[in-house]
Amino acid sequence: ESQGFPKDFLWGSASAAYQVEGGWNADGKGLSNWDKFVRIPGKTFKATTGDKAVDHYHRYKEDVRLMAEMGLKTYRFSIAWSRIYPNGNGEINEAGLKFYDDLINELLKYGIEPMVTVYHWDMPQALEDEYHGWESRQIVDDYVNYATTLFKRYGDRVKYWITMNEQNIFTSFGWLKGMHPPGKENDMKTFYQVNHHANMAHAGAVLALKELYPEAKVGASFAYSPCYAYDRKPENAMAKADYDDLQNYWWMDIYAYGRYPRSAWAYLESHGVTPDVLPGDMETLKKAAALVDFMGVNYYQTCVAEYNDINGVGMSNTMNTTGKKGTAQIQGIPGLYKNPANDYLPTTDWDWTIDPMGLRMCCRDITSRYDLPIVISENGLGAFDKVEGGKIHDPYRIAYLKAHIEELKKACDDGCRVLAYCTWSYTDLLSWLNGYQKRYGFVYVDREEDENSGTLNRIPKDSYYWYKKVIETNGEE
Ligand code: BGP
Numbered sequence: 001e002s003q004g005f006p007k008d009f010l011w012g013s014a015s016a017a018y019q020v021e022g023g024w025n026a027d028g029k030g031l032s033n034w035d036k037f038v039r040i041p042g043k044t045f046k047a048t049t050g051d052k053a054v055d056h057y058h059r060y061k062e063d064v065r066l067m068a069e070m071g072l073k074t075y076r077f078s079i080a081w082s083r084i085y086p087n088g089n090g091e092i093n094e095a096g097l098k099f100y101d102d103l104i105n106e107l108l109k110y111g112i113e114p115m116v117t118v119y120h121w122d123m124p125q126a127l128e129d130e131y132h133g134w135e136s137r138q139i140v141d142d143y144v145n146y147a148t149t150l151f152k153r154y155g156d157r158v159k160y161w162i163t164m165n166e167q168n169i170f171t172s173f174g175w176l177k178g179m180h181p182p183g184k185e186n187d188m189k190t191f192y193q194v195n196h197h198a199n200m201a202h203a204g205a206v207l208a209l210k211e212l213y214p215e216a217k218v219g220a221s222f223a224y225s226p227c228y229a230y231d232r233k234p235e236n237a238m239a240k241a242d243y244d245d246l247q248n249y250w251w252m253d254i255y256a257y258g259r260y261p262r263s264a265w266a267y268l269e270s271h272g273v274t275p276d277v278l279p280g281d282m283e284t285l286k287k288a289a290a291l292v293d294f295m296g297v298n299y300y301q302t303c304v305a306e307y308n309d310i311n312g313v314g315m316s317n318t319m320n321t322t323g324k325k326g327t328a329q330i331q332g333i334p335g336l337y338k339n340p341a342n343d344y345l346p347t348t349d350w351d352w353t354i355d356p357m358g359l360r361m362c363c364r365d366i367t368s369r370y371d372l373p374i375v376i377s378e379n380g381l382g383a384f385d386k387v388e389g390g391k392i393h394d395p396y397r398i399a400y401l402k403a404h405i406e407e408l409k410k411a412c413d414d415g416c417r418v419l420a421y422c423t424w425s426y427t428d429l430l431s432w433l434n435g436y437q438k439r440y441g442f443v444y445v446d447r448e449e450d451e452n453s454g455t456l457n458r459i460p461k462d463s464y465y466w467y468k469k470v471i472e473t474n475g476e477e
Pocket residue numbers: 016019165166169223298378382424430431432433434438
């Protein structure tokens with residue numbers, strides 16, 4: 001019989017600063033790279049901005065009250081670096097620090113555990129202008145300084161810290177696909193260099209936090225897509241192995257062991273794209289890895305790997321950002337693998353596979369490879385929601401989450417140590433590339449793409465009331 005979820009399991013939900021806050025220039029906030037990027041025509045869906053987003057910056061009390069009524073145990077949110085250091089380094093903005101004090105205190109007032117992401121993609125634009133942001137080694141010190149400021153200020157109240165959100169996504173979209181700032185394409189060499197800097201930044205933050213608060217819990221959140229071999233053909237099994245080494249273990253091995261997978265490194269060497277690693281770096285990465293408390297997993301979908309010949313498809317920037325099913329394109333690395341669709345699985349309107357069992361596989365794989373506790377820091381369904389008679393009926397979201405929670409429970413029975421499950425997202429919010437039309441929240445927000453649309457009123461969806469019961473029954477609903 002199932003043991004079910006642990007007694008102190010953290011049922012949560014998540015957001016990120018740029019996607020919910022708005023107040024893009026409020027109270028001394030500096031410009032971020034996303035403030036700039038969304039203004040480049042054609043880069044994001046209808047160039048929708050986060051200028052106002054869902055105005056969480058001004059409405060956080062109302063949002064937290066709704067969380068409390070739902071019984072939420074943890075709320076994962078990120079801090080906007082440009083509110084704390086408007087120029088990325090140097091002068092500190094007390095008003096920015098104060099905003100997160102207020103948010104954290106409001107959460108604690110209701111017994112909701114704050115889970116803080118230090119970096120969820122919005123970097124001060126000043127650092128881009130000064131030294132090209134993540135491309136320069138200088139960012140490591142600036143990031144660690146920023147992170148340390150947060151640890152010192154909030155470490156007495158915040159126990160759970162996530163250093164980086166989806167490093168694999170922001171770097172591949174920023175330097176290979178041209179879809180995130182700084183909008184570069186196919187720049188493999190810089191891509192790996194940027195990743196090494198981000199790894200050093202993560203490691204520096206882990207070491208700084210443990211020095212200040214040894215009992216704090218820290219990890220990075222990785223966007224994990226487990227991969228199936230296309231079929232039993234040996235070359236497709238090898239394509240899966242290549243995919244895993246280059247797309248999954250490349251990051252998770254750093255977080256958990258402080259090392260790069262040897263075969264992936266050999267591939268980089270043969271292509272002349274290895275990053276510059278300074279003396280002492282690997283020791284620092286190992287030291288930090290030994291102190292990491294959990295692997296953060298953002299799980300949305302699985303993928304398929306099939307051998308891709310040397311003249312085959314490459315990375316492309318054509319993704320389905322409209323919600324018109326069937327418009328996503330196959331991508332891959334010539335000579336290694338490509339990722340065709342999986343006929344066995346249903347998909348969302350944005351062509352993401354729906355595969356609850358994949359979540360159990362994530363947990364199993366992390367448990368056997370790293371033996372680390374796991375925080376599911378994101379999982380959810382993006383959909384078009386409709387208001388009908390003042391209500392939002394979203395049985396599709398309930399079905400999606402329910403199926404994933406059932407698989408997560410099996411993972412717990414399998415011996416995986418799962419600490420938390422955060423759905424994406426709490427309120428509706430800005431989807432980086434898909435605008436406001438792609439909704440994920442338990443709480444509907446009345447707004448469309450146009451900045452002047454809607455009242456921004458909050459309406460709990462059917463899924464809100466359902467999740468309340470999930471929490472009450474510790475996942476038995
Ligand atoms: C993750 C990000 C989130 C969120 C989510 C949904 O990659 O960490 O910030 O956006 O995906 O993705 P999307 O908005 O593209 O549907």
